[in-house]
Amino acid sequence: MIPLSHSLTIAALLFVLGLAIILLRRELLFILMGLEVMFNGVALTAIAAGQYWNNPDGQVLTIFLMVVTAAELAVALILVWLAFEHLKTTQVDMLTRLKDDTKGGAP
Amino acid sequence: MSQFLWLIPGSPMLGALIIALLGGYLKQRHFSILASCAAAVAFLTVLLAWLMGAATSQPLQQTLYTWIGVGNWMPTIGFTLDRLALVMVSVVSSIGLLIHIYSITFMAGDSDQRRYYFFLNLFLAGMLLLILADNLLLLYLGWELVGLCSFALIGFWYRDPLRASAGRKAFITTRIGDLSLALGIFLLFNEFNELSVSVLLANATVQWETGSQMPILAALLILGGAIGKSAQLPLQIWLPDAMAGPSPVSALIHAATMVTAGVYLIARTYPLFELAPQVQWSVAAIGTLTIIYGASAALAQNDIKRVLAYSTISQVGYMFLALGCGANALALLHLTTHAFFKALLFLTAGTMIRTNDNEHNIHNLGKRGNHSSLIRWCFLIGAASLAGFPIITAGFYSKEAILTATWSAPTGPLLWAFAAFGSLLTAVYIFRVYFFVFQGSRSGSPMPPIPAPMTWSLSILALASLVVGFVEFPEGWPGLHLWSDWLRDELGSASHPTLATAYSLQFIACVLPLIGIGVALVLVRREKLGFELPLAAFLRTGWNFDALYQIILIRPYFTLARFFKNVEALLIEGTLQKMTRSGMTVATACRDGLEYGVLNKSITGLLAGLRLGHMRLSATQNGLLSRYALMISAGAVFLLGYWLW
Amino acid sequence: MNLIQWLLTLSGLALVLLVLFSIAALMVYGERRIIALLQDRLGPNRAGPFGILQPAADFLKLVTKEHFVPPFADRKIYIIASIIVPFTALLSFVVVPVSYNWWLADINIALLFIMALSSLRVYGIMLGGWASNSKYPLFGGLRSAAQMISYELPMGLALMGVVILSGSFSLVDIVSAQEIPFIILQPIGFIIFLICGIAETNRLPFDLPEAENELASGYNTEYGDIKFAFFFLGEYIGVLLIAALATVLFLGGWHGPWFPGAVWFTIKTLALIFLFFWLRTSLPRLRYDQLMHIGWKFLLPAALVNLMVTAVLGLFWMEG
């Protein structure tokens, strides 16, 4: 049988990988993908825990996780699309319009 | 019935809101109909109250909800309908309805009807709220609403700067009155921590003994508010200029409702005035003085509406006189009759002005000469009732009752003399206008027919100003004394002189108007020949109170302001020069020695440190998303590590 | 799982694969024949008696074509895309019970399994359209993806009606629970399922994505040889799958008075397939916005209402 700690380690691995993707990749879309990977890591922990205590709450949590990610991603993708259309780029390093203007000039 | 009470102020308020909010979708003609329906609903509810026996039953009470809950003080939106309120509400709503109907045609051509009817309805709602309010806070809300609407309606044609300034003038003078009323309310609240009228008055009569310092102060403050709103002597300058508004507005606001708000307030809080007899006498004194002022000023006016304005001031003076002599019921009676015949006069004047393309001057109106017979007759009835033509007009009964009541009040005969002279002058100035305007007119000339709503409202008002008086026959006469008995328990009864003097007073009261009419006839004929009243110019400008206030109020205010300005300028430069002249060396010494040496270095050092810190911190805001993510995860890692460690 | 069982299952799989391919080939031929007859012309009758070998001829032609991948296309995805479509359709036949004990597998979430695979089907078409790296296939791919997603929703909800009545996801239980075929209890469900099925498999009147006149056969424009055959096959196996599912879920699978189960199953499926072909000849193609309009504003609400009604009735009927 699969010990709980094994599936949890896999979930942790996925989580960290997602974080790494977010930190390393410079594209908006990749950051969203990294986010998805992290969410899936969490989903795996929920399922494994649900299985370990043998009650459906784990799966209920995962369903709601999916609902939240779907809702969040729908809006995020459109924002990326708008950024791409108006600012002509999805490079994170270029999107710095909100930065604090140290020259003291009006933004 | 008590659950419908909210409908009386509520329906005009609702009408106003609908006109304001949904007005965009309605066409011009819908506004007038909607506003009149709202006023009609209010009037019908009042009628329903009468039918359901509100006149005889206990005062109806309805509280909607607690307005502001502060600690244990919970002022509520509550309405009480006792007999005083019932009279006032029926007067206000009936005249309000008639004027709404009248203004359907009067304002037909106007392009800005939405604003007009919004404020008209809001005014009606405010007035009804003021009457029905069971606590002073709600009363004050109605008071302010009425003030606002009168300002908006006077300055309705705001494009003409003159009318706009008239609106502002009205608003400022009434504000002074409202201020003193507010202070009065604060004082009362401070004393009794309670604002509902009945409870307040009960505590006041118990705790305060008559003539002591507190009730006098409170009564004076409330009197100030009443004077401001009812345009009595010190604060009456705004009423003649308020004629800048449309005639139905002047009819509604400056004849029937707003000016009577002060009278209602004093009638409502009369136990307070009884606690301060000196203040009560001063009310009577102010009343008489205003009577003389109004009557004499009206004598010399050429503009028909200004005549009526000054006559309103003097008639309200009568009401204040009655209140001063403790005859509250009679004041209320005069208020009612006055509301009807003055509204009639204003509306007829309005129709005449409209048909003669806005001609206000009575001489030219007279020269033009063509007036329809209805207008002629209505004006005659109104004038007769105003002058107090004996037996047939309502004005006679109410004015005569006040005159007899003043006789037996403290310093009664003196007050009576002034009042009687005032009534003589009233007859003179109103019939002077009548003879000027209608003397040579060939009645029956081809006049454009007056539209139906106007004729209806005029005829009802004419009928009312004849019939209403029969409610209260003079002392000793066979007729019924319905009015005073009905209001006896609520407003107290007036003191009556002995029967003999009463008969003589009544005889004089009958004779005076007739003499007045005769004098008016002679005066008109002489004036047509070019004779001018002595000091007419002085009277025409209303004893040029405006110039008076200009001198005693406005000019000193500006001089004071200028004085402070140069004082301030003087002071600052002065000290600086003084300092520099004597302490120049000290200043330079500390500048380069202390300042450069220690102060500047430390400051610049601090500045440099700040700028450096700023640079470091702003790096965290350089907009790089991944930098933010890195910091977040670093924080998480650090926390986790710390927790694990 | 010893060796023999492995061999048995593998041979069973191979048999089913062969049967499915032959049926698909026959369907291609059948469709062209029937459409021709409905439009009173003859249709293919040259290759073999009555043109029965026509599909074999087509298949051979396609197989022998050069395995060509357009240079500007994204090589890997170009090849994978053509495999996904037939793969998902074939895989979902695993759970379809042909007759009383003729099925490959009976998993308790069979219906979910089928729906999952049908949602994967989108990838095949979308990636196919995108990988060929030219405008028309891209638009074709995007349009069909949007269409399939929006019709997947009502289909799922319509199936839920059946699940409520039968109380389980596995197709075998559903068929055994159908004393009265569910089409009578679930008429709306059946209609919605059929419409969505047509849309899922991009059949007329929903075949806008590969509408010849606009997008030059949509996503599989760049596909020539065996890969085009896969797409083509995938489509027909999809049609077969939808027909089979409809019979299993709504028409009572193998239940039937006289003939044995399998015969009833084939009769019902063939009838439905004939319906598909019939639709192809008679209905005009829908515009894209009409397509979306029907999907979202008509089918989805209808499916939701149907689900609610069955849930309520189911509740009483179950308890009662």
Next chain:
Amino acid sequence: MYEIIFYLTSAIAVLAASAILIAPHPVHAALYLVISLLALALLFFLLGAPLLAALQVMIYAGAIMVLFLFLIMVMNLRPGQNQSAPLASGWKGPAFLALILLLELLWILNRFQITATNNITAIEPKAVGLALFGPYLLVVEVAAVLLLAALVAALYLSRKERS
């Protein structure tokens, strides 16, 4: 047999996830993500959550990732464009940080040694359904409202600028 499949699929899932790190082209990265999602679906199935496995494939791989691909295709991102190198400069700092986080998580896991494991018993969709509409009914409503909000936001943000 069972464990082999489990560890194999989890390896696939992790590898696919790490492939996203290096994949130059967004579509390839998206496909790797789809692969890892499908592998996870299988893991869910193996961990006794059949409903979730199907839902994962249907919703995650079937709908969300299609949305993703849809966007990538519409935005027509080509690797040739101003794509910066997959691993931007200065990637050592964050990578090191992620490593520390991993070590911490692992340390937590084996610090709390989870005892024996019971055998995998599949939790029926029926049980999940009962839980979903039993104690968690309110949360279902809230989720519905959330989805509505997202729908409205999406519609609003993506509408064409009319006049």
